[in-house]
Amino acid sequence: MTDQFVLAIDQGTTSTRAMIFDHAGKVVSVGQKEHEQIFPKAGWVEHDPTEIWTNTREVVGMALGRASLTHEQIAAVGITNQRETAVVWDRETGEPVYNAIVWQDTRTQKICDELAALGGGAERYKDKVGLPLATYFSGPKIRWILDNVEGAREKAEAGRLAFGNTDSWVLWNMTGGVNGGIHVTDPTNASRTMLMNIDSLTWNEEIAGEMGVPVSMLPEIRSSSEVYGEGRKGGLLPGVKIAGILGDQQAATFGQACFEVGHAKNTYGTGNFMLINTGTEPISSQNGLLTTVCYKIGDQPTVYALEGSIAVTGSLVQWLRDNLGIISSAPEVEQLAATVEDNGGAYFVPAFSGLFAPYWRSDARGALVGLTRYVNKGHIARAALEATAFQTREVLDAMNADSGVDLTELKVDGGMVANDALMQFQADILGVPVIRPQVAETTALGAAYAAGIAVGYWSGEQDVIDNWAEDKRWEPSMDGDERDRQYRLWKKAVTKSFDWVD
Numbered sequence: 001m002t003d004q005f006v007l008a009i010d011q012g013t014t015s016t017r018a019m020i021f022d023h024a025g026k027v028v029s030v031g032q033k034e035h036e037q038i039f040p041k042a043g044w045v046e047h048d049p050t051e052i053w054t055n056t057r058e059v060v061g062m063a064l065g066r067a068s069l070t071h072e073q074i075a076a077v078g079i080t081n082q083r084e085t086a087v088v089w090d091r092e093t094g095e096p097v098y099n100a101i102v103w104q105d106t107r108t109q110k111i112c113d114e115l116a117a118l119g120g121g122a123e124r125y126k127d128k129v130g131l132p133l134a135t136y137f138s139g140p141k142i143r144w145i146l147d148n149v150e151g152a153r154e155k156a157e158a159g160r161l162a163f164g165n166t167d168s169w170v171l172w173n174m175t176g177g178v179n180g181g182i183h184v185t186d187p188t189n190a191s192r193t194m195l196m197n198i199d200s201l202t203w204n205e206e207i208a209g210e211m212g213v214p215v216s217m218l219p220e221i222r223s224s225s226e227v228y229g230e231g232r233k234g235g236l237l238p239g240v241k242i243a244g245i246l247g248d249q250q251a252a253t254f255g256q257a258c259f260e261v262g263h264a265k266n267t268y269g270t271g272n273f274m275l276i277n278t279g280t281e282p283i284s285s286q287n288g289l290l291t292t293v294c295y296k297i298g299d300q301p302t303v304y305a306l307e308g309s310i311a312v313t314g315s316l317v318q319w320l321r322d323n324l325g326i327i328s329s330a331p332e333v334e335q336l337a338a339t340v341e342d343n344g345g346a347y348f349v350p351a352f353s354g355l356f357a358p359y360w361r362s363d364a365r366g367a368l369v370g371l372t373r374y375v376n377k378g379h380i381a382r383a384a385l386e387a388t389a390f391q392t393r394e395v396l397d398a399m400n401a402d403s404g405v406d407l408t409e410l411k412v413d414g415g416m417v418a419n420d421a422l423m424q425f426q427a428d429i430l431g432v433p434v435i436r437p438q439v440a441e442t443t444a445l446g447a448a449y450a451a452g453i454a455v456g457y458w459s460g461e462q463d464v465i466d467n468w469a470e471d472k473r474w475e476p477s478m479d480g481d482e483r484d485r486q487y488r489l490w491k492k493a494v495t496k497s498f499d500w501v502d
C-alpha cells in the first residue's frame, strides 16, 4: 500500500481542489484553483461549467506533479461537489447549454411559488423527497433552463440533453465525454434535486412531470461507493477507477467518522452545513431541517441525515473583501475583528440568498442592524464572524428539538475552523465544546474514503474511525446570561431581515 494513494476531486462553490491522501488518511499533496463567480443580476449566481472542467484537469495535474506521482500510483478517485448546482449539457456536442445555476441562486422563486400553489404549499413534496420547495434545489433550476434557453426543451424531450450536478458533469467528462462518458450520480446528490424518492432512491416521475423535467435527462443513481468507470484514455488518469461520489457535506460527515446515530458535524465553507446521522430510516423534521441521504456504501443499507443548511457564512467574509474592500484577504478578517473588544452592538444577518434553515424565508435579505456612530469596520468584521456562530446555534437548537436529545459536542471542519477566535465564540454561543480534527479538510477525505473502500484500499468504516484524530478543542467559557443576551439580540436582528422582496 505504501506506493499507492487515493485522489479526491472536491468541486466546490468557489474553487476546485484535487487532494491526494495516503493510507493513514494524511494529505500528500493539493492542487487548487478558484473559478469565476458570475452575478448577472441581483440574486442570480452562475458558474461556467467549461471553466470548472478545465480547472479540474489542471488541479489534478498539479496534485500529481507536486507529489511526483504517476496515475499508476492512484488506487482510486473519489468525487465530491457543491450540491444542487445545476448543469445541463448536450450529449452530442459535450457543450453546456447554459451556465451552471448555482445553489445560492434565487431566480426560481416564481417557479417554486407556482408549484406550491398547486396545493400543499412549500411542503408539497416534503413527504416524498424530504425537502421544502425552495430555490436552493436543482429541479426548479433545470426547469428554468428548459424554459429560458432557446431550443432546450425540444432537445431535452428528444433525449439529447443531460442534467447533472457538478459530480456528474466532472465524471461524464473524465470518463470520455462525447466518446462514451458515463452519466451517473449518487443518492446524496440526487437527494438534493427535489426529484428523488427519499425512501427508494429512485427518480419520482410525477414530481419530474410537474416540474417539467424529462426523466431521460437525469443521471443513473448508483451508490456512493462503487466503481462507476475509469479515467478516459489520453486523460490524466487513464484507466484509474473512479469509485466514490458524495455531495460535499455528506463527504465531510463521512470523513468525520459520523457513523453512529446522533453523530454530527458542522462544515464552515461558503455556507455552513450541519448534518446529524439519523440511521437507516429517513426522519422528517418538525423544525426546518432537511431530510437527506447521508451515504450509501455499495449494497449496504442507506444511511440518512437531518441537515441544517446555512446559505451564507464564509461567503460573507468574501463579500467584505470583494464588495466592501475592508479587508484584502479572507484571513485578515480575524485581525480586523481583533481590533475591537466586541461587536459594538452591531448584528449582521447575511440573508443574501434569503434565509435557509431553520427559517426557509426566500423573502429575507441581508440586514446590518444596531448601528451607531460608535460602530467601525472592526465591529462589522466581528459581527460578520459572529453571524456564522449565531446561525449555527439556530441550527443546533433545531437539531436538539427534532431529536429530543441535546448534542453534547460538535465536530467542525472546513476553511473557517482555522479561525481561533471564531471557534471560541462558537463554543461560547453553543454552550458545548467544539472539536477540530487533525485533517480539517474532511470533505475531500470523505470522498477519498468512499472511493478507497470500494476498491479495497481501505477495509471499511473502522479504518476511517482509526485514522480520525482530534487536533484542538474549544470549551465554552462565556457566562450563561451573556450568551442568552447576545442570542436574543441576534434573534431580533433576524426578524429585521424578513419581507424585503416586492
Ligand code: G3P
Pocket: 011, 012, 013, 014, 081, 082, 083, 084, 103, 247, 248, 249, 269, 270, 271, 309
Ligand atoms: O449545498 C451547497 C453546498 O454543497 C456547498 O458547499 O463547501 O461548496 O460551500 P461549499
